[in-house]
Amino acid sequence: MVVAFAILAAWELVTAIGVMASRRPIYNALSLVANMLGLAVLFLLLNAQFLFAAQIIVYAGAVMVLFVFIIALLNPQMDITLSRPSMEWAYGLIFGVVFAGLILALVYNRDLTGIPGPFTPEVIDAFGNVQILGAVLYSRFLLPVEVTSVLLLVAAVGAVYLAARKIR
Amino acid sequence: MIVNVNAIGIDYTTILPELVVTGTAILVLILDLFIPADRRRILALVAILGLLGALVASIPLWGHNKFAFGDTVVGDSFAAFFNVILALTSILTVLISPRFLRARQLDYGEYYVLILAATAGMMLLAAATSLMTIFLGIELLSLALYVLSGFARTQLRSQESALKYLLLGGFATGFLLYGMALIYGATGATTLRGLALVAGSPTAGGNALLLLGIGFLSVGLAFKASAAPFHMWTPDVYEGAPTIVTTFMSVATKAAAFAAVGRVFVAVFPALQYRWYVPLALIAVFSLFIGNLVAIVQDNLKRMLAYSGIAHAGFILLGVLPGTPDGLASTLFYIAAYAVMNFGAFAVVTSVGARGEETANINYWRGLFYRRPFLATTMTIFMLSLAGIPPTVGFFAKLFVFRSLVVAAQTANSGQFWAPLIVAIVMTVVSFYYYLRVVVVMLMTPEGEVTEREPVGASMGTVLAISAAATVILGLFPGVIFDWASTAAGVHL
8 A cells, every 4th residue: 555655645746747848738738637646546546436437537637638639720839939048937945945845844843643534445435426416415515516617617617708709 | 414404504694695695696697698688777776675684794703703504604893893894895896897888888786796796705705714714715606706807808908908807717716726735735724713723732832834834825825815025926916907996906806805805814813922923014015115116117097006006905915914803903903994094095096997998097186176076076085095194094004004013112121113113114114105105196287278177977986986985084083983993803712
């Protein structure tokens, strides 16, 4: 288990660096696909098979395919060049160091226990993965689910308004 | 596994204002299909009626503390206070919208749908008592505002404004979510009630995971409130967006963001005040410095008001610093005062710039008193109030915030509250320069010929008169609103 996690964590790091290191947008997007696939396997390690499938179908599948298509439709050969590299690099460096320091402080902190939730692997095995997710989603998180539907409606209205070629 | 949905406490009265606003948005969306293009005023009317309904539906929440839907929302005085501010802001916005939209050939029904959706998101944020609903409220209002910033979709400035807001907003949302994930990891709770239980335990102050999570959460909220150093988007977005959208956004978004800040820091984490005091005080001091100092050199009124908005975010945040209901009451009063005076100021900019955006340049305002005396007079009132000169409401807003810091310093008997207070007082004096500069410029003799360009319009005239009257009357009788703010600030979990 620990070994699998270590390999996956390394995979995630490498692909995450790939997202920002390459100057070709298409390689950035493909690295992001690889990163999301790794994340899906992490879900699998945590006994969340449904999330594993959803992550692959929705993110690595649908969302990223759109990304790759859009990049291919634009100019995939074009390199990204930063016009004024100096200041951006300085800001990024300062921010990166502070961020790394915070994460390090976390690693050396002894209180990283968290409080375990009610859904242990045994409980999930007894009731079934999808059943529990559905039950929680439509009881404890009923209102958030409903608000999400409004959110999607607003997104659709906004996207149609901005993208429509001609409005009455 | 048996699920009992009723056990989570389904109570539609707690979210009735949000439901009414969302329902109105859907109704407007459908009506837009049938109403001919030249009669879109009906949509504005429907929107106003819906918002009035939400206003009425908020009043029964006053004095209650009704948790519902598995502790994800609450109907209390705090939520009702913000619902009233938000509904009134939206009503005033919609009142002055049709004329502006027609002049810019932007008169589409989607505008009202998006304004209503943003209002629903803000109301949800004010009532949210769970990390999930806080996040969804912020996303709902942001998504609608991204599109509204780019509503003048054929104009490059508006497109740029929308894209900048979207990209930076997405980045801030990332921080917000990361913070929430860390908080969940540390506490195992998503509801604020559950969080407050863990945060009250003696070991919470040493839990790095929780503290880092709170830190990232504040970054996300400070972005929405446009507090420095997370303010970079504000001037560009405010300048590029259609002025009417800026008017709504500058007031309502700040109010909603501070509703979440107030509930999270004062109600959930008061025990950790000694931990979050310094970072939050730094954000306040940064906002005061950057907002006031950069506003001095702005020649574009929309940019000047954007920086002034950053400065006011600093003032508003001062009331949260003590971590007490008394301090929060002064913050709530400030938000109400800011809503009235800043809405008015931007509405004047809207009215002056109804023909095109270049009128936001200060040179155009030269001699406005002689050309358009009504607009210039109301603008003077709003500028004096924003500067904090008695007898306007802006003076008492600052006074109450300063007083809450002095009280906190005396009761805690520690010097830490003096530093932000001194910065705030010095920066108030600095702010006189750029607010009064507008008044002076308007009083100068006009260069060209004195011609009346176009009348103000009945609805705009009414809205400006109401805002100006409220700025003065609330300044003469601040006690009423302050009593309400004190009641609303007594948030319980």
